[in-house]
Amino acid sequence: MNMDFGVFCKSTLDGDPVQHCIxxxxxxxxxxxxxxxxxxxxxxLWTIAVACLSLVxxxxxxxxxxxxxxxxxxxFGSRLLVRGATAWVExxxxxxxxxxxxxxxHVIPSFVxxxxxxxxxxxxxxxxxxxxxxxxxxxxxxxxxxxxSGQMAAATALGMNRIQSYRYVIxxxxxxxxxxxxxxxxxxxxxxxxxxxxxxxxxxxLFAMQAQxxxxxxxxxxxxxxxxxxxxxxxxxRLMTWIERRTRIPGFIGTSTxxxxxx
Amino acid sequence: MKASSFLVSGIRAALVASTLVCAHSAIASSxxxxxxxSTGAVTMGVRESSIPMSYTTGDSRFDGFHIExxxxxLNDIKDKLGMSTLRINYQPVTAQNRMPLVQNGTVDIECGxxxxxxxxxxxxxxxxTLYVEEVRIAVKANSGINxxxxxxxxxxxxxxxxxxxxLLRKHEKxxxxxxxxxxxxxxxxxxxxxxxxxxxxxxxxGSILAGNIANSRNPKDFKIVGEVxxxxxxxxxxxxxxxxxxxxxxxxxxxxVANGSMPKLWDKWFLKPIPPKNSVVGLELxxxxxNAWANLNxxxxxDYQKK
Numbered sequence: 001m002n003m004d005f006g007v008f009c010k011s012t013l014d015g016d017p018v019q020h021c022i023x024x025x026x027x028x029x030x031x032x033x034x035x036x037x038x039x040x041x042x043x044x045l046w047t048i049a050v051a052c053l054s055l056v057x058x059x060x061x062x063x064x065x066x067x068x069x070x071x072x073x074x075x076f077g078s079r080l081l082v083r084g085a086t087a088w089v090e091x092x093x094x095x096x097x098x099x100x101x102x103x104x105x106h107v108i109p110s111f112v113x114x115x116x117x118x119x120x121x122x123x124x125x126x127x128x129x130x131x132x133x134x135x136x137x138x139x140x141x142x143x144x145x146x147x148x149s150g151q152m153a154a155a156t157a158l159g160m161n162r163i164q165s166y167r168y169v170i171x172x173x174x175x176x177x178x179x180x181x182x183x184x185x186x187x188x189x190x191x192x193x194x195x196x197x198x199x200x201x202x203x204x205x206l207f208a209m210q211a212q213x214x215x216x217x218x219x220x221x222x223x224x225x226x227x228x229x230x231x232x233x234x235x236x237x238r239l240m241t242w243i244e245r246r247t248r249i250p251g252f253i254g255t256s257t258x259x260x261x262x263x
Numbered sequence: 264m265k266a267s268s269f270l271v272s273g274i275r276a277a278l279v280a281s282t283l284v285c286a287h288s289a290i291a292s293s294x295x296x297x298x299x300x301s302t303g304a305v306t307m308g309v310r311e312s313s314i315p316m317s318y319t320t321g322d323s324r325f326d327g328f329h330i331e332x333x334x335x336x337l338n339d340i341k342d343k344l345g346m347s348t349l350r351i352n353y354q355p356v357t358a359q360n361r362m363p364l365v366q367n368g369t370v371d372i373e374c375g376x377x378x379x380x381x382x383x384x385x386x387x388x389x390x391x392t393l394y395v396e397e398v399r400i401a402v403k404a405n406s407g408i409n410x411x412x413x414x415x416x417x418x419x420x421x422x423x424x425x426x427x428x429x430l431l432r433k434h435e436k437x438x439x440x441x442x443x444x445x446x447x448x449x450x451x452x453x454x455x456x457x458x459x460x461x462x463x464x465x466x467x468x469g470s471i472l473a474g475n476i477a478n479s480r481n482p483k484d485f486k487i488v489g490e491v492x493x494x495x496x497x498x499x500x501x502x503x504x505x506x507x508x509x510x511x512x513x514x515x516x517x518x519x520v521a522n523g524s525m526p527k528l529w530d531k532w533f534l535k536p537i538p539p540k541n542s543v544v545g546l547e548l549x550x551x552x553x554n555a556w557a558n559l560n561x562x563x564x565x566d567y568q569k570k
Contacts, residue, residue: 013433033436106459197423200446209424213358216382
């Protein structure tokens, strides 16, 4: 197998070598025409942007929906909220992600016309964010339900209302417990962001498909894309491990003395 | 006079003899022909939706302009090998896997819509060109767009993994006209972008544009406009380093062209109703394609750009 990584230093316009191959990606100099490496870096930024935006949407909505699903069966209002949150989770985790992306890009904007003006990266982030929120909601619910019921009772005994109980007692513990599965979700979002290619976001997968066609150097191109995906997902892993370590409360559930078990 | 004519005929005899010897030893050394002969089967690479060049008509059946040509070629090769029957296995391929599948021997002859260019010629070989593609612009009929210069600042759709993406980039650089590019994941997706108004134009090979328009709900709503943006030879792809197989394929092609089948085939696939929907592609025979038939060659796309 003869590989030629020089392909990344070639111009995307005429295939000739560019002047500043490495330095241009650090912004030190600028190529007259972008090289495949410049394009790769730009595509990586798009992958990171879509993944981050989706993760923020997923964490906020996932935490909310997961919490709502654990509300006690006490009044009509709370029963309605539980049902609504359950419907949300079932809707978004029962449809394949690629189908959801197409629904958000093609179907919904044809009914809600203002959505047509939204850029495609925003629509795909909504789709990926909602999809992941259903999964995160279940983890949040599992975290909350793993706590002994005495915790809620104790909060109530201290005179806290429901919102305060969740805010100061239940969620701080539940969210610490579910950091390991959340790490997986964060890494999944990075990898799942590859569906954005299907709606014209110029991210890593789109780069790989297009550049391998133009250069006939598919193996080198896909190797680079694979490496950057792995690197991004691993960065999420490290970040979450760091958060896990920083937020750990000594003597509290979920603490392990062996740091290698943290991820 | 007599002596020289004797000499000429002697040389001719020697040439014929040596050609026969060469042909014989070459047959023995052609991996593809050996495989066809020993297995009684050949694997044809086909596309799923490249109407009318190479596409499925449902139930794992495949048909199209290039596929019919390939069947004629294989029939000729079958006769040449003295076989009574030759089974054709159809292997659907995509733009991403067609090259590796030909290189690793899964596919013996790829009859799709592959552009013959110098980069690909490093890895595979191409038969003589029978179809020259012109890259054009499809727009909505009521859009008032007639030329690429009117597309400045407009949304232009094209398909990921095609040479048209690079072509648009080059055009932007050369003319300073900027498009807002949107990328469909396949041709029908790109056409949907045009149909749903997410794109103002779809830049792609003329046959693909014509095929998508023909299959749309209201073909009259769309039209192909503007100048030819690029010319590319589309050819049948075969393995590299099998000159005997390539020579046989090219000999079969020469025969098909010589007996006048090509205009009939064009008529059948590009101007008459075709299965499965009995739609009409409606693409007139271009001067470039006609020229390719008259001067059979396997020149890469780069040679066409120079003209």
